[in-house]
Amino acid sequence: MSARAAGPRASVQGLRRRPHARVLIVGGGINGVGTFRDLALQGVDVALVERGDYCQGASGASSHMIHGGIRYLENGEFRLVRESVVERNRLLRIAPHYVKPLQTTIPIFSTFSGVLSAPVRFLTHKQQGKPKERGAFLIKLGLSLYDSFSRDGGSVPRHQFRGRRKSLADLPHLHPGIKYTATYFDASVHNPERLTLDVLQDGEKAGLASPGAPGTARASNYLSLHAVQPPAASAGAGSGAVSASTGSTVQLRDELTGELFDFTADIIINTTGAWVDLTNQAMGAASSFMGGTKGSHIVLDHPGLLEACQGREIFFEHTDGRIVLIYPMGDRVLVGTTDVDADMAQDAVCTDQEIAYFIDLIGHVFPDITVRQEHIVYTFSGVRPLPRHDETQPGFVSRDYRIERRGPEHNGTGAVVLSLVGGKWTTFRAMAEHLANDVLAELGMERKVSTAQLAIGGGAGFPPDGHGVQKWIKSHMSAGRDAHRTEVLLTRYGTRAEEVISFLDAGPDRLLHSTRELSVRELEFMARHEQVAHLTDVLIRRTSLAFRGLITGELLNELADVLAAPLAWDNGMKAAEIRHAQDVLERFHRVQVDSLVG
Numbered sequence: 001m002s003a004r005a006a007g008p009r010a011s012v013q014g015l016r017r018r019p020h021a022r023v024l025i026v027g028g029g030i031n032g033v034g035t036f037r038d039l040a041l042q043g044v045d046v047a048l049v050e051r052g053d054y055c056q057g058a059s060g061a062s063s064h065m066i067h068g069g070i071r072y073l074e075n076g077e078f079r080l081v082r083e084s085v086v087e088r089n090r091l092l093r094i095a096p097h098y099v100k101p102l103q104t105t106i107p108i109f110s111t112f113s114g115v116l117s118a119p120v121r122f123l124t125h126k127q128q129g130k131p132k133e134r135g136a137f138l139i140k141l142g143l144s145l146y147d148s149f150s151r152d153g154g155s156v157p158r159h160q161f162r163g164r165r166k167s168l169a170d171l172p173h174l175h176p177g178i179k180y181t182a183t184y185f186d187a188s189v190h191n192p193e194r195l196t197l198d199v200l201q202d203g204e205k206a207g208l209a210s211p212g213a214p215g216t217a218r219a220s221n222y223l224s225l226h227a228v229q230p231p232a233a234s235a236g237a238g239s240g241a242v243s244a245s246t247g248s249t250v251q252l253r254d255e256l257t258g259e260l261f262d263f264t265a266d267i268i269i270n271t272t273g274a275w276v277d278l279t280n281q282a283m284g285a286a287s288s289f290m291g292g293t294k295g296s297h298i299v300l301d302h303p304g305l306l307e308a309c310q311g312r313e314i315f316f317e318h319t320d321g322r323i324v325l326i327y328p329m330g331d332r333v334l335v336g337t338t339d340v341d342a343d344m345a346q347d348a349v350c351t352d353q354e355i356a357y358f359i360d361l362i363g364h365v366f367p368d369i370t371v372r373q374e375h376i377v378y379t380f381s382g383v384r385p386l387p388r389h390d391e392t393q394p395g396f397v398s399r400d401y402r403i404e405r406r407g408p409e410h411n412g413t414g415a416v417v418l419s420l421v422g423g424k425w426t427t428f429r430a431m432a433e434h435l436a437n438d439v440l441a442e443l444g445m446e447r448k449v450s451t452a453q454l455a456i457g458g459g460a461g462f463p464p465d466g467h468g469v470q471k472w473i474k475s476h477m478s479a480g481r482d483a484h485r486t487e488v489l490l491t492r493y494g495t496r497a498e499e500v501i502s503f504l505d506a507g508p509d510r511l512l513h514s515t516r517e518l519s520v521r522e523l524e525f526m527a528r529h530e531q532v533a534h535l536t537d538v539l540i541r542r543t544s545l546a547f548r549g550l551i552t553g554e555l556l557n558e559l560a561d562v563l564a565a566p567l568a569w570d571n572g573m574k575a576a577e578i579r580h581a582q583d584v585l586e587r588f589h590r591v592q593v594d595s596l597v598g
Contacts, residue, residue, distance in 0.1 A: 009220070009222075009254075009256070009531070009533070011218070011219065011220035011221065011223075011531050012220050012223060012254055014215065014218040014220070015047055015049075015218050015220060015223070015252070015261075015263060016261055018218070019261065019262060019263045019264065020045075020263070020264045020265070021045045021046055021047040021218070021263075021264075021265050022044055022045045022046065022265070022266050022267065022443060023039060023044055023045070023046045023047070023265060023266070023267045023268075023269060023439055023443075024046075024047050024048075024049070024250065024263065024265035024267070024268050024269070025046065025047070025048040025049070025268075025269045025271060026048075026049055026225050026268060026269065026270055026271065026272055026279055027048075027050060027270065027271035027272035027273065027275075027279075028048060028049070028050025028052075028053075028054040028055070028056075028196075028200070028219070028221060029050075029054075029055060029056075029057055029058060029059035029060075029196070029271065029272075029273055030055065030059040030192070030195075030196050030199070030425060030428045031059075031271045031273075031420055031423045031428050031431055031432065031435075032048060032050070032269070032271030032272075032420075033048065033054060033055075033196050033199045033200045033203070033219075034199055034428040034429055034431065034432035035269060035271060035431075035432040035435045035436055035439075036048045036199075036200065036203045036217065036219060037199050037200070037202050037203035037206065037432065037451070038203075038432045038433055038435075038436040038451055039203075039217075039436050039439060040202075040203040040204070040206040040207040040216070040217035041203070041206045041448070041449040041451065041454075042436065042440060042445065042447055042448050042449060043216070043445075043448060044216070044436075044439065044440070044443065044445070045216045045217075046203075046207070046216070046217050046218075047217075047218045047219065047263070047265070048200075048203075048218075048219040048220075049219070049220055049223040049224065049225060049252060050219075050220070050221045050222070050223065051222070051223070051224035051225075051255060052221065052222065052255075053221050053222070053531075053533070053534070053536075053537050053541055054193070054196050054197060054200060054221050054531070054541070055192060055193040055196035055197070055541060056541065057273055057274075057275075057382060057383070058273050058274060058292075058382040058383055058384055058385055059192060059193075059196060059273075059382075059425065060192060060193050060196075060380075060382070060540075060541060061295070061297070061348070061380050061381055061382025062192060062382065062425050063295070063297065063325060063334070063336050063337050064188055064189055064190060064192060064329065064334060065102070065186065065187070065188055065189070065313075065325075065425070065426075066087075066088050066091050066092075066099050066186070066187040066188060066189050066425060066426050067084065067088060067102075067186040067187065067426055068081055068084040068085035068088055068146060068149065068150050068186060068426070069081055069084050069399060069424075069426070070142055070143065070146045070184075071142075071323050072084075072399060073142050073145055073146065074142070075398065077398060077399070077400055078149075079400070080398075080399060080400045080427075081146070081149055082149050083427055083430055084424075084426045084427055085146075085149045085150035085152075086152075086430075087426050087427050087428075087429060087430050088150070088186065088187050088426055089150070089152040089155070089156065090429065090452065090453075091187065091189075091426070091429070092187055093453075094453065094454060094455050094456050094459055095189075095195060095198075095455075095456040095457075095459040096459050096462045096464075097457075097458045097459045097462045097490075097491075097493075097494030097495070098189050098190060098191045098192075098194065098195045098198075098459070098494070099187050099188070099189050099195075100187060100188055100189075100190065101185055101186075101187055102185065102186050102187050102188040102312075102313050102327070103183060103185055103311065103312045103313070104183065104184055104185065104186050104312060104313040104314075104315050104327075105171065105181050105182070105183045105312045105313070105314055105315070106139060106181060106182045106183075106314075106315055106316055107167075107174055107175065107178045107181055107314065107316050107365050108135065108136045108139055108178060108179055108180040108181060108182060109135075109175075109177060109178055109179060110135040110136065110179060111135050111136045111137060111179060111180075134317055136161070136179065136180045136182075139182050140161060140182070143159040143182055143184055144159075146159070146184065147159055147184075156185055157184075157185055158184075159182055159183060159184035160182070160183045160184075161180055161181075161182050162180060162181050162182075162183070163179070163180055164178055164179055164180065167180065167181035170310070171308070171309075171310055171312075173307075173308035173366050173368060173369060174308075174365060174366065175364070175365050175366070175367050176367075183312070186313070188313070188327070188329070189425065190329055190330070190544075191491075191492070191544070192425065193540070193541035193542070194492065194493070194541075194542070195456070195457075197457075197530060197541075197542075198456050198457025198458060198459075198494070198496070199456055199457065200219055201457060202456060202457055203217050203219070204217050204218070204219060220531070221531050221533065222254065222255040222256050222533050223252055223253070223254055223255065224252065224253045224255055225250055225251075225252060225253075225279065225282060225283070226250075226251045226252060226253035226260060227250070227251040227282070228248055228249070228250050228251070228282070228283045228284060229248070229249040229250070229251065229262075248264065248265060248266075248268065248283075248414040248415035249262050249263070249264050249414075250262070250263050250264070250265065250268070250283075251263075256533055265415060266415055266416070266443075267415055267416045267417075267418065267439060267442055267443070268283065268415050268416070268417045268418070269417075269418045269419075269420070269435065269439070270283075270417060270418065270419040270420065271420045271423075273292070273383070273385035273423075274290055274292035274342065274344065274383040274384065274385045274386075275290075275344070276289055276290050276385070276419050276420070276421065277289055277290045278344070280406075280417070280419060283417065285406050285417050287404070287406075287419060288388060289387060289388060289404060289419060289421045290385065290386070290387065290388060290421065291341070291386055291387060291388035292342045292344070292383040292384050292385055292386050293339050293340060293341055293342055293383070293384050293386055294338065294339075294340050294341075294342040294348050294381055294382070294383050294384075295336065295337040295338055295339055295381065295382060295383075295384055296336065296337060296338045296348075296349075296350040296351070296354045296379065296380070296381040297334055297335060297336035297337050297350070297379065297380055297381070298334075298335050298336070298350065298355060298358050298376050298378070298379050299329075299332050299333070299334055299335075299376065299377055299378040299379070299380075299547060299548070299549070300332060300333045300334075300335060300371065300375045300376060300377065301331075301332060301375060301377045301548075301549055302333055302369075302371060302375045304369050305326070305333050305362065305366065305369050305371065305375075306328050306331065306332070306333050308366050308369055309326060309327060309328045309333065311328060312327065312328075313325055313326070313327035314326040314327065314365060315327075316364075316365060318360075318361045318364060319364065322338070322339060324336065324337065324361050325337070326361075326362060326365070326366075329547075330544075330548070331548070332377065332547070332548055332549075335358045335361070335362060336358070338354050338357065339384075342383040342384075344383070347587065347588065348381040348382055348383050348588075349379075349381050349587070349588055349590075350379035350380065350381050350590065355373065355376070355379070359371050359372075359373075376590070377548065377549025377591070378546060378547050378548070378549055378589050378590075378591060379589055379590045380588070380589055381588075385420075385421070385422055385423055386398070386399070386422060387402070387421050387422055398422065399422065399424050400422055401420060401421060401422035401423040401424075401427070401431050402421050402422060403418055403419070403420060403421070403434065403435055403438055404418070404419040404421055405417070405418055405438070406418075406419070416442055418435065418438060418439070420435060429451055429452075432451070433450075433451060433452075457494060457496055458493050458494020458495045458496035458497065459494055459495070460494075460495055461495045462494050462495050469487075469490065472490060472495075473486045473487050473490060476489075476490075476497070476498070476501055478505065480509065481501075481504070484516070485511070485516070485519075486501075488517050489501065489522075492543070500522065500525055503521060503524075503525045504519065504521045504522060504525070506521075507521060508521075509521040509522075512555070512558050512559075512562070513554070513558060514552060514554040514555040514558045514559075515545065515550065515555055517543065517545065518538075518543065518559075520562050523538070523559070523562045523563055523566075524562075524565075524566050526538060526542050527563055527566035527567055528566060530542060532563070532567070533567070534577060534580060534581070535556065535559050535560060535563070535577045535578065535580070535581040536580070536581050536584045536585075538559060538563075539551060539559075539581065539585075540584075540589075546585065546589065546591065549591070551585060551591060551593050552593065553593055553594045556578050556581055556582070556593060557578065560574040560575075560577050560578055561574070563577075581593075
C-alpha cells in the first residue's frame with residue numbers, strides 16, 4: 001500500500017522521542033518479540049521494529065502446533081526434541097488461554113515397513129529412492145523414546161497403540177486398510193497472532209518507567225530498517241562489553257507515511273526469519289545463513305471432515321514420505337503442510353498444485369469423505385526460517401536454531417550484530433532466553449528475571465477447567481453483554497479481557513451489524529492499544545474472522561467506517577483500505593470479497 005497521510009502513531013513517537021536504545025531488534029515475529037520481552041524484563045533499554053504487522057510472516061503461517069517434534073528424532077536432533085517437549089509442557093502452563101492439549105492419532109498401514117531404510121535416512125538425512133512408509137515398529141520405537149522425553153513427571157499420558165478393529169471403532173471414517181493407530185498428546189496454539197501480541201505487551205509493560213517518563217521497551221509495527229550509517233568513531237572497535245559510545249546509526253522508515261528518522265543502537269538483533277540474509281545485506285553485513293522452505297495450508301469448512309477427526313489431530317505420512325496433518329480448529333479443519341525450497345523473490349502463496357496435494361492426502365486416510373475446492377475458506381503460506389541446506393532435502397533440514405555474531409570489525413554497521421538462524425514456535429521462550437543471555441554478556445549485565453514460570457499476558461489467572469471458564473463468563477456478563485459475547489472476549493484476550501471489558505463499559509457500545517464477534521468500542525480499543533493500522537490487521541491477526549472464512553463486503557465497509565475516527569481516515573483512505581484488504585485476501589489467501597464501495 002502506498003505512503004499516505006496519517007495521524008502520529010504512539011508506537012512510532014515512542015521511538016522518535018528517545019532515538020537511542022542499547023539494543024535494537026529488527027523483526028516482529030514470535031522470536032523477535034520473545035527476545036524483546038525477555039530483555040525488557042532484565043531492565044535493558046530495548047526497541048523493536050517490524051516492517052509489517054506483528055506475526056505477519058512465518059510466525060503467523062505456522063501449523064498452529066506447539067509440539068515436541070517427534071519426527072526430529074529421525075534426524076538425530078535429540079537436544080531439540082527434549083527442549084521442545086519441555087517448552088511445550090511449559091507453554092501449557094504459562095499460556096493456557098491460547099495453548100491447549102492436542103490429542104494426536106497416527107494411522108499406520110504396515111508393521112515393519114521402513115525398518116531397513118530408516119538407518120539410511122538417519123545417517124544421510126536423505127530419502128533414497130521411493131519413500132518407504134514408516135511402519136508400526138518404527139513408530140512404536142519413536143513414540144517410546146518420545147514418551148521418555150515428554151511426560152513431564154507423568155502429567156502427560158503415555159502413547160497408546162490400537163489394532164484395526166478398535167481404531168475403526170474410534171475413528172470409523174479412517175481408511176479400512178489401516179492396521180493400527182498410535183495416539184499421543186502434543187499441543188496446539190489456536191491464536192498465534194494474539195499470543196505474539198501478548199508477549200509483546202508483556203515486554204512493553206516490563207519496560208514502563210515512572211508515570212509520565214518514557215519507557216525503556218518500545219516497539220512499533222510498520223516501521224522498517226531502511227539504511228545504516230556506521231559512525232566513523234566506531235570503526236575498528238574491539239571486542240568486550242559493549243559501551244554506549246559504540247554503535248550504529250540506522251535510518252528507520254514509517255511504512256504508513258514514508259517518513260524517515262535516525263535511531264542509534266549499540267547492538268542490533270536480526271530476527272527477520274527467512275529474510276535474515278537480506279536484512280544483513282541492507283546493513284552492509286553480508287551473510288548466507290538462510291535456506292528457507294515454503295509451507296502452505298488450507299482451511300476447510302467441512303462438517304463431515306470435522307466430525308471424522310473426532311476432535312483429534314490426524315498426523316501421518318503421505319505417499320511421498322512427507323509428514324502431514326489434518327486437525328480441527330473450532331468449527332474449521334486445518335490441513336497442511338508442504339515443504340518446498342522457497343524463492344525469496346516471490347510471494348509465498350498456496351498454489352493449485354499444493355491444493356490438489358492436500359485434497360489427495362485427505363483421501364488417503366478418509367477415503368469416504370469428498371473434499372472439493374469450494375470447501376476451502378482460507379489458505380496461507382509462509383517461509384520457514386531454516387538454515388542453508390545445500391543438498392539436504394527440505395524435510396531433513398534441521399529445525400534447531402543458532403545465533404551468529406558479527407562484531408563491529410566484521411560488518412558495516414559499527415555495532416555488534418546478532419543474527420538468529422532458525423527457530424520454531426514451540427521453543428521461542430527458550431530461544432529468547434538464550435539470545436537475551438548473549439546480549440546481557442555483550443552488555444556486561446546479569447540476568448534478573450527468569451521467564452520459565454512467568455505467565456504470559458492473559459494466561460495469568462486463566463480458569464483451569466471448563467467449570468472455571470463458565471464461572472468467569474458468568475461473573476463478567478452485564479446487561480448489554482451476554483454469555484456468548486463474554487466468551488468471545490475471554491477466548492480472544494484471556495484474562496486480559498477484564499481490561500477490554502472495562503473499556504467497553506466506559507461508554508456506549510453496540511455490536512457490529514455484520515458480525516456478532518466485534519463491537520464498536522472493541523475496535524476502538526484495538527486501534528488505541530494494539531497498534532492496528534490496516535483492516536487486515538483486524539481481520540487476520542487481531543481476530544480469526546479471515547481464517548474462518550467470515551469476511552463479507554458488508555464487514556469490510558463497516559470496519560472501515562468504525563476505524564476511520566480513531567485512525568484518522570478520510571473517505572479516500574477508507575476506500576483505499578478496503579481495496580488493500582481485498583487485494584491481500586485474494587493474493588495471499590485466495591479469498592475473494594466483493595466490495596460495496598463504488
